[in-house]
Every structure is written in structure tokens, then in C-alpha cells.
Amino acid sequence: xxxxxxxxxxxxxxxxxxxxxxxxVVFTIFFPVMLLFxxxxxxKNTIAPGVTFSQYFVAGMIATGLVNSGFQQLAITIPMExxxxxxxxxxxxxxxxxxxxxxxxxxxxxxTVVQIALLMGFGAAMFxxxxxxxxxxxxxxxxxxxxxxxxxxxxxxxxxxxxxSGRGASAVVxxxxxxxxxxxxxxxxxxxxxKWMQDFAAIFPLKWLTQGMRSVFLPDSFIQxxxxxxxxxxRTAIVLxxxxxxxIAVSVKKFKWSNS
Amino acid sequence: MSASAISIKGLTKKYDGKxxxxxxxxxVSYGEIFAILGPNGAGKTTTVEIxxxxxxxxxxxxxxxxxxxxxxxxxxxxxxxxxxxxxxxxADAGDLSVRETVHHFAKYYPNPKDPESVISLTGLAxxxxxxxxxxxxxxxxxxDVALGIIGSPELLFLDEPTTGFDPEARRAFWELIxxxxxxxxxxxxxxxYLDEAEALADRVAVIADGKIVEISPPxxxxxxxxxxARISWVEGGKQHERFTSTPTSDVATIASRxxxxxxxxxxxxxxxxxxxxxxxxxxx
Numbered sequence: 001x002x003x004x005x006x007x008x009x010x011x012x013x014x015x016x017x018x019x020x021x022x023x024x025v026v027f028t029i030f031f032p033v034m035l036l037f038x039x040x041x042x043x044k045n046t047i048a049p050g051v052t053f054s055q056y057f058v059a060g061m062i063a064t065g066l067v068n069s070g071f072q073q074l075a076i077t078i079p080m081e082x083x084x085x086x087x088x089x090x091x092x093x094x095x096x097x098x099x100x101x102x103x104x105x106x107x108x109x110x111x112t113v114v115q116i117a118l119l120m121g122f123g124a125a126m127f128x129x130x131x132x133x134x135x136x137x138x139x140x141x142x143x144x145x146x147x148x149x150x151x152x153x154x155x156x157x158x159x160x161x162x163x164x165s166g167r168g169a170s171a172v173v174x175x176x177x178x179x180x181x182x183x184x185x186x187x188x189x190x191x192x193x194x195k196w197m198q199d200f201a202a203i204f205p206l207k208w209l210t211q212g213m214r215s216v217f218l219p220d221s222f223i224q225x226x227x228x229x230x231x232x233x234x235r236t237a238i239v240l241x242x243x244x245x246x247x248i249a250v251s252v253k254k255f256k257w258s259n260s
Numbered sequence: 261m262s263a264s265a266i267s268i269k270g271l272t273k274k275y276d277g278k279x280x281x282x283x284x285x286x287x288v289s290y291g292e293i294f295a296i297l298g299p300n301g302a303g304k305t306t307t308v309e310i311x312x313x314x315x316x317x318x319x320x321x322x323x324x325x326x327x328x329x330x331x332x333x334x335x336x337x338x339x340x341x342x343x344x345x346x347x348x349x350x351a352d353a354g355d356l357s358v359r360e361t362v363h364h365f366a367k368y369y370p371n372p373k374d375p376e377s378v379i380s381l382t383g384l385a386x387x388x389x390x391x392x393x394x395x396x397x398x399x400x401x402x403x404d405v406a407l408g409i410i411g412s413p414e415l416l417f418l419d420e421p422t423t424g425f426d427p428e429a430r431r432a433f434w435e436l437i438x439x440x441x442x443x444x445x446x447x448x449x450x451x452x453y454l455d456e457a458e459a460l461a462d463r464v465a466v467i468a469d470g471k472i473v474e475i476s477p478p479x480x481x482x483x484x485x486x487x488x489a490r491i492s493w494v495e496g497g498k499q500h501e502r503f504t505s506t507p508t509s510d511v512a513t514i515a516s517r518x519x520x521x522x523x524x525x526x527x528x529x530x531x532x533x534x535x536x537x538x539x540x541x542x543x544x
Contacts, residue, residue, distance in 0.1 A: 006368065013356070013364055020355040020391075086352050089407065092312060092345040094337040095368045258314070 003098045010095075010103025015110055024077070028068055028111055033118050036061050039187070040127040047189055048225045051218055054127035059217045060186035062119050063209035066145065067177055069112040070152025074104060075159040075173040080166030082259060091257040101157065108153045112145065132216050140233065141216045148209050151240045154247025155205070161254040180206045191227055198227060205243050208236040264323075265290045265415050265446040266311060271320035272470075273306050280306045282470035283320075290414075293437065293447045295461035295478075297454065299540055303470040304450040305348055308419050311448070312345050325415055341369055344413030346404050348420050354393030358384050361392065362406050369411030381439070382406040383432055397424045405433070409440065416440065418449045422456060434459050454532050468540040482535035494523040 018024055040054040047053050081087050090100060123129030132138045163169035181187055183201040190198065190210070201207040214222065215231035223229060266288035273281040281303045288294040296304050309315045310322060313329035313336075322328060325342055332339050356364075362379055366372035379388050382402040387395060392403065401424060408416060418437075422430045437447060437460055451457055457464045458478040466473040466481070479485060489507040493500055493514060504510050507527050515522055 009364065009367055013360075016360070017355045084352050085347060085349060088314070088347060089345075089352075092314070092340065092343075092347070093365065093368045094340040094411070096337060 003096050004102065006095050006099035007102025008106070010099050011106025011110075014103045014107035018107055018111065024073070028073055029115050029118065032061055032065055032068060032115060033122055036119060036122055037126070040123075048222055051222055051225075052128065053189070055123070055129050055218060056189060056214065057186070058119060058123035058127060058129045059213040060181075060184075060210045062116050062123075062217070063148070063184075063206060063213045064177075064181055064186055065115040065119060066112055066148040066152050066209055067180070067206055069115055070108045070149055071156040071159065072173055072177050073108065073111065074153060074156030075163070076169045078104075078157065078160035079163040079169040082160075082256065083166035085258070088258040097255075104157065105149075105153055108149055108156075112149050116145065129217060130219075133219075137216050140212070143237075144209065144212045144216065147237065147240045147244070148205070148212075151205050151244040151247065154244045154251060156247075157255065158247040158250035161250070161256060165259075180204055183207070185210045189225075191225060205240055208232075208239045212236045264288060265292070265325060266294075266448065267321070267323040268307075268311075269321040271307065271310065271322060272318045273303075273310060273315065274318055279470045281310070281317075284467070284470070284472055286465055286472065286475060288446060288448060290446050291441070291444055292462045293441055293449065293460050295457040295464045296448070296450045296467055297452065297457045297464050297536070298450075298467035299452060302467045302540075304467060305419055306470075307467075308417055308448065308450055312343070312417055313340075341411060342414045344408040344411055344416040346408035346416070346418045346421055348423075352392055354391055354395075357389050357391055358395070358403055358406075359388040361403065362410060365407050366410050371412050372410050373412050375410065378406050378410050381436060382409075383429075398426065398429050401425065402429075402433070405436070409445075413445060415446045415448070418447065420450055420452065422451070422453065430456070454536055458532055466536065466539050473539050478532065481532060482539050484530065484532060484535050487530045487535070490528045491526070492528075493525045499524075 036058060039057050043053040043057065045053050047056060078087075091097075120129065120131075124131065132141055159173065160169075163172045180201065183193065183197050184190070184204070184207040185193070185201070186206075190201075190207070193201075198207075211226065211232065214226075215233060223231060226232075264287040266286070268284055268286050271281055271284040272279060284303075284307060286294075296307065298304050306315065310317050311324050311329060313324075313332065316330050322330075325339065327335060327339055329339070352361075358379060359375070362375045366375045366378075379385055382405055384399065384402055384406065387399055392400065395403065401421065405418070405421060408418070422433050425433060434456070437449075441447060447460075449457075449460065461478055463475060464478050464481055465475045474482065486505070488503040488505050491502045491504060491507055491510055491514075495514075495518060502510065507529075511522070511525070511527065514525075
């Protein structure tokens with residue numbers, strides 16, 4: 001099928017371009033690892049029996065990885081491609097938009113997997129991150145990655161319609177991601193945040209992704225430290241799926257191939 | 261299939277309440293090179309982008325290769341396989357090489373040209389492995405053209421293709437366009453260079469303020485072939501001037517009358533540029 005075949009070709013091309021853009025490789029892949037190194041080294045205190053802040057932080061950073069590779073990357077690079085006229089040119093060819101989006105999804109998947117593998121490797125080697133302890137947890141980890149990627153990809157494409165120009169895109173997108181990281185229990189333990197911050201974060205996917213990743217990487221005894229005294233796995237799935245649908249709907253309605 | 265590659269009737273398009281295109285009619289035959297000539301802001305690009313399916317018109321009828329570009333439905337992709345587009349400006353991020361890009365775009369089309377021969381045809385052979393970001397402006401433009409023709413289009417749109425070219429590159433580009441014409445490609449070209457329209461086009465539409473001023477072959481544009489030549493010379497210490505449609509015999513008569521060299525003799529025909537400036541000036 002032509003749409004899929006061209007989508008795979010686009011994916012290969014996207015990865016090739018990605019690897020040649022040093023800024024994007026550093027920003028998307030190595031920056032989170034550096035953050036992990038810094039925070040993990042500074043905050044070594046134990047926050048619950050058998051759980052250090054470093055472990056808690058790694059789980060949050062893995063969740064952030066999904067947001068970086070999907071939402072942040074796409075919401076910044078697509079406006080740039082629009083500015084450059086790349087999108088307009090593609091729109092004039094017989095390549096279907098579906099192939100373009102398949103290519104983006106492939107790029108997101110590959111960079112997400114690489115980033116998560118790096119974070120897990122560093123987390124395990126330096127900060128005592130335990131690998132998931134059961135098949136059920138691995139399975140949950142897998143669907144969190146799949147659904148989480150789909151969600152942040154859809155939202156990244158949807159949000160790519162917001163920045164007015166490619167140059168301004170990262171100034172609009174990065175603060176959103178950083179604020180959500182503070183509010184969602186990445187840099188701080190979620191239960192120590194003010195209630196209004198917790199409530200605000202609970203609207204958005206990142207809070208649910210971090211909680212989901214904690215359910216994968218932290219011992220089940222940590223449930224007592226969660227706000228809901230539960231991992232809320234079902235609710236996490238629902239929130240992510242709803243945001244995915246919103247992202248797709250907005251993308252379909254609002255996506256633009258050129259600025260004028 | 262309709263008789264014309266492009267058929268436009270009563271086309272209008274407004275931006276912010278002002279007409280960018282104010283009622284255009286034209287037909288482009290298969291195999292023709294048709295130039296739309298006009299100053300910046302005349303409505304050239306808007307017209308072409310409506311034909312390419314990028315913009316929607318306000319009113320009028322448009323048929324391109326037998327279909328309405330804004331009502332293609334599931335024919336969209338088969339229609340796009342048959343056209344090639346060279347946009348006015350593009351500046352890809354440029355992390356791919358020329359060769360990678362041309363080969364990649366070839367895969368979008370069912371009957372692409374050979375990417376390597378397109379690269380050499382557009383004069384990019386020496387730059388084939390360079391990243392796009394390292395190309396000069398003219399080289400990038402040639403890459404735009406390469407990507408426009410890679411799919412063996414029946415109809416090629418060129419929006420100001422040689423802006424920023426040096427004279428040598430323009431000549432080379434014109435040769436390329438003539439090669440495509442010889443292969444039977446229909447070409448719609450917009451330009452603000454008169455010599456380009458004159459060198460390439462079978463017919464020219466002069467457009468100003470969203471309206472067509474005239475459509476004709478370049479050699480008869482603005483009644484140029486009928487325009488009289490001006491002869492001026494000095495005879496008996498006085499400046500003489502005469503307008504004539506038979507300048508050669510007039511000069512011969514004057515020369516024999518004066519018995520040899522005619523002092524300060526000049527024969528001036530209006531250049532295409534004079535006529536063009538007059539035409540777009542009149543429409544204002």
C-alpha cells in the first residue's frame with residue numbers, strides 16, 4: 001500500500017535528518033540524561049522505605065522522555081518545516097499527508113525508545129533504578145510507551161498549529177513542558193506539591209505518565225505515598241486516550257501546510 | 261479530457277476585501293509554454309497557486325488537466341502525480357544531500373525520471389553529495405526545479421524560477437525548459453523578466469492589478485510588430501525626426517539624397533520593455 005510504503009520511507013528520512021541535526025539530538029536525547037545525572041547526584045535522600053528520590057526522579061524523567069520526543073519535538077520542528085516551505089512542497093506532491101504523519105510517528109517512536117533505554121541504563125547503573133519486577137509490569141510499561149507516544153505525538157502535531165513562526169516555536173513550547181514537569185511530579189515529589197498544583201497537573205497527560213512509570217519502576221509498597229493511594233492504572237489509560245483523541249481531532253481540523 | 265491543459269473563466273480572489281485576482285480568463289493548450297508576466301503584486305502567484313490547488317478561489321471556473329483543483333476528492337493524488345510545482349520560495353532545513361532528496365522525491369511518483377539524470381540535467385552533478393544547506397541560492401533554485409520535474413509531469417508550474425540566477429545560469433535554465441517542452445511538457449511560467457518570457461514562451465499574458473492586459477505571442481505583444489520606428493538625423497544643420505514603418509528604404513532615400521554618410525543617424529525600434537512598461541503603466 002502506497003501510503004504505508006511512503007510513510008516508512010518518510011520515517012527513514014526523518015531519522016536521517018534528526019541524526020544530522022546536532023541540536024535536536026542533544027536536546028532530545030542527551031539533555032534528559034544530563035538532567036538525570038545532575039538531579040540524581042544531588043538528591044539522594046530516601047523518600048519512602050526502600051525508595052530514594054533518584055529512583056523516583058528516573059521514573060519521572062522516563063515519562064518526560066515521551067513528552068520530549070513526541071510533543072516537544074514535533075511542536076517545535078513542524079512549525080519550522082512550515083516556515084521553510086518544506087510542508088508546502090510536500091503538499092504539492094502525490095504523497096499523502098498520512099504518509100507524512102506515519103514518518104513523524106516513526107521518528108517519535110525511535111527517539112523515544114532510544115531515550116528511554118538510555119535513561120533506564122543510566123538510572124540502573126548509577127542510581128539503583130530497579131527494572132520492572134514482573135511480566136505484568138513490563139506489559140504495563142509497554143502500553144504506557146505505546147499509548148503515551150501516540151498521545152504526545154497527536155498533541156505535538158495539534159500544538160504545531162499554535163506557534164506563529166518556526167523561530168518562536170521553542171519559546172512557546174519549552175516553557176509548557178518545563179512547567180508541566182515541575183507540576184507533575186518530575187522534579188519534586190508529587191505529594192509535596194500544593195493541592196492546586198496537583199489538581200492543575202491532573203488535567204494533563206504528564207502527571208499520569210509519571211504516575212504510570214512509578215507504578216512500573218517503584219515497589220508496590222510505594223502506593224501508600226501516592227495521592228490516591230492507588231496507581232490508578234485504568235484512569236491513566238482513559239486520560240491518555242482522551243488526550244490522544246483531542247490531539248487527533250485538532251490536528252485534522254487545524255493542520256496547515258503553509259503560513260499564508 | 262478537455263481540449264486545454266488549463267482553462268480559467270472569470271477567476272477572482274480577494275484578500276481582506278481587495279481583489280488580488282479581479283476576473284481572469286485564459287486557456288493554455290497542451291504542449292504550450294505559457295508565461296504570465298507582470299510586476300510584483302500583480303496577482304501572478306495567487307493565480308498560479310489557485311491552479312496548483314494551494315488556494316481556493318472566490319469565484320470563476322478553473323479546470324486543470326481535466327479537473328477542478330479544489331474539488332478533486334479521491335482523485336487528488338493521481339492528479340498530483342501529473343503535475344510538477346516549483347514554488348516561489350523554499351528553504352528546506354537542508355540536512356539531506358541533493359542526491360538523497362531527489363531520489364526520495366522520485367519515490368512519490370509512479371513514473372519518475374531517472375534521479376541521476378535529473379541531477380545532471382539541472383546542473384547539480386558536482387553538488388550531488390553536498391548538503392542542501394551548503395548550496396548557493398541559485399543551486400537551491402535548481403534543486404527546486406529538479407524536484408518539480410522528477411515526477412515526469414504533464415504540466416509544470418514555475419513560479420519566478422530564475423530569480424537570483426546569474427545570466428549564465430539563466431541561459432542554462434532556459435535550455436532545460438526547452439528540453440522539457442520538446443518532451444511535450446506543458447509549462448506555465450510566471451516571471452517579471454521580459455527577456456525570459458520572450459525567450460521561452462509561446463504566448464504571454466501580461467497581468468497588472470489582478471487583470472489581464474493582453475495575451476499574445478511575445479513578438480506581437482503590445483502591437484510591437486506594428487509599432488513604427490523612429491529615424492533621426494541631422495540635415496542642413498538641423499535635427500530631423502520621422503516615424504515610419506519602412507525604416508530601411510527611408511534611410512536609403514535619405515542617404516542617396518545626401519550623397520553618403522548621414523550625420524547622427526539613428527533608427528530606434530521600441531523594445532519589448534518599452535511596450536511592457538507602457539502596458540502595465542496604462543492599467544494603473
